[in-house]
Amino acid sequence: MADVKKIAVLGGDGIGPEVVGEALKVLKKTEELFGYQFETEHGLFGGIAIDEKGTPLPQETLEICQKADAVLLGAVGGPKWDNNSKELRPETGLLGIRKALGLFSNIRPANVFDCLKEASTLKPEVLEGTDLIVVRELTGGIYFGEKFRRETANGEEAVDTCAYNVQEVERIVRQAFEIAQTRRKKLASVDKANVLETSRLWREVVNRIAPEYPDVELEHVLVDNCAMQLLRRPSSFDVIVTENMFGDILSDEAAMLTGSIGMLSSASLGEGSFGLYEPVHGSAPDIAGQGISNPIATILSVALMFRLTFGYHEAAQRIEDAVKSVLDAGHRTGDIAVDKSKAIGTSAMGDLIVAAMGN
Numbered sequence: 001m002a003d004v005k006k007i008a009v010l011g012g013d014g015i016g017p018e019v020v021g022e023a024l025k026v027l028k029k030t031e032e033l034f035g036y037q038f039e040t041e042h043g044l045f046g047g048i049a050i051d052e053k054g055t056p057l058p059q060e061t062l063e064i065c066q067k068a069d070a071v072l073l074g075a076v077g078g079p080k081w082d083n084n085s086k087e088l089r090p091e092t093g094l095l096g097i098r099k100a101l102g103l104f105s106n107i108r109p110a111n112v113f114d115c116l117k118e119a120s121t122l123k124p125e126v127l128e129g130t131d132l133i134v135v136r137e138l139t140g141g142i143y144f145g146e147k148f149r150r151e152t153a154n155g156e157e158a159v160d161t162c163a164y165n166v167q168e169v170e171r172i173v174r175q176a177f178e179i180a181q182t183r184r185k186k187l188a189s190v191d192k193a194n195v196l197e198t199s200r201l202w203r204e205v206v207n208r209i210a211p212e213y214p215d216v217e218l219e220h221v222l223v224d225n226c227a228m229q230l231l232r233r234p235s236s237f238d239v240i241v242t243e244n245m246f247g248d249i250l251s252d253e254a255a256m257l258t259g260s261i262g263m264l265s266s267a268s269l270g271e272g273s274f275g276l277y278e279p280v281h282g283s284a285p286d287i288a289g290q291g292i293s294n295p296i297a298t299i300l301s302v303a304l305m306f307r308l309t310f311g312y313h314e315a316a317q318r319i320e321d322a323v324k325s326v327l328d329a330g331h332r333t334g335d336i337a338v339d340k341s342k343a344i345g346t347s348a349m350g351d352l353i354v355a356a357m358g359n
């Protein structure tokens, strides 16, 4: 009997459930094509969970996730909950689920589809061949360090501290080396080692463990230089690994190379193969319920799940190729269409991708 993989499905709010619905069609198609077996269990999460259960992350939802091999998440949030107190905000559920599931890295691929090169603000020739992944440390660094204010002779002063320990650096760097091994075997470790002590420790750890991955070519890049090189030579990067704040900034910069938020997938990983997969975009309340959202980011999140959690590389490739062929054939949802009058809907896009996966 085939190995049954359990997937927790959290549609969330706004366009979340509709884009997740299309991703589930793709998942089902891979069962037919490759003989996989998936067991999906749905949970309430975000604003809808606040409405129905009084909390953005109900205990039963967390348990569904903890029993699963992977989580597929749509998006959460919307104006209805914007003025709620902190514990009754959908975004609090996002922080809570990452913490409860021990997710310490965020993975964001940025690959440029040839047929969408024109949608980017960069010149097509600069973008040619861009296919990179940013691996961002998610639970340490300055965002989580001690913060306080104090009075000084010159008035009020604010302090944010940045701390990293060896174990925190080691686990994320190993993850990045391992991801690089499944790709073009190049790793750029980004730091500010000329100025920051945390960066000097980061670089020491990277250099110490690099010999364990002799097949991966390593370069150290200072963060300011990396921000520049991402615009100058994006195609030369394969995997970029960096700490929390640098990764926050660089992953947004890298994302914009591709031109559209509706195309970007992401993963948050913990120890082992468990991961939470979601589109980078939010719940898009402005277009929710109209059936016009782009499901590609969520569909590509399934491909990422196949690669990073299940090791189903052939099926992942099939999904990515299907997306490419549908785009090459000229089909577009409204967010990526030049001629908006020819745009197709969410469900039509999902069906075309499923059909392009073949028989």
Ligand code: NAD
Residues within 6 Å of the ligand: 015, 019, 074, 075, 076, 077, 078, 079, 091, 094, 261, 262, 278, 280, 281, 282, 283, 284, 285, 286, 287, 292, 293, 294, 295, 297, 335
């Ligand atoms: P957003 O990503 O939801 O939308 C930004 C713009 O992009 C909108 O015009 C929207 O229509 C468009 N867009 C986004 N995804 C699209 C898609 N798949 N297809 C077509 N168009 C798409 O960001 P926002 O408007 O800043 O936030 C809306 C809500 O989502 C807020 O409540 C925010 O807190 C939440 N949010 C949630 C997550 C998450 O769940 N991880 C991430 C970001 C924002």
